Amino acid sequence: MTTDDIDRLARKRAKAKMGWFIHAAIYASVNLGLVALSAANGRAWAVFPLLGWGVGLLAHGISVWLLPPGGALLERMTERERSRLARGAKGDPW
Template sequence: MGNEDKYLRAKKRVENLKAFYIHLTVYCLVNIMLFVINLMTDAGYWWFLYPLGGWGIGVLVHGLTTFAHGNFGSEWEERKIKEYMEKDKKDI
C-alpha cells in the first residue's frame, strides 16, 4: 500500500469521524430542544423520550461503525476488497 493510498484511507476515516461528531452534536442539541418543549407544553408524559431513544439507536450504530476496531475494522475492509477483486477476476 503506497503513501497515497494510506493518505486517502486516513482522510476517509477523518471524514467519517467528523460526520459522527456532527451527528452527535445535532442529536444532543435537538433533544435538549425537545426536552424544553416537552416541559413547556405540559403534555402529561415524557414524549421526548421516544425520539431520544430512536435517534439514539441511530447515533449508537453510527458510532460503532465509526470506531469499529474488531471484526469490521480496516483489516476486515481490506480483506473484503481483496476478496471481491479476486471474485471479479474469476468471473471475467
C-alpha cells in the same frame, strides 16, 4: 501502501469521524430542545425521538469507529469479492 495512499486513507477516516461528531452535536442540541418542550408540557414523549435517533447515531458510530474505511473487515470483504470476480463467478447477480 504509499505515502499518498496513507494520506488519502487518513483524510477519509478523519472526515468520517468529524461527520460522527457533527451528527452527535446535532443529536444532543435537538434532543435537549425536545426534552425541554416535553418537560414544559408535563409529558415524557421526548424519549421516543431520543431512542429512535440514538439507534441511528449508534449505527453511525459503529460504522465510523468499529468498521472504519480501509479497516480490516472491509479489506477482507473487498479481497473476497476480487477473488470471486477473478474466478468469473457465474449465476451471481451481484
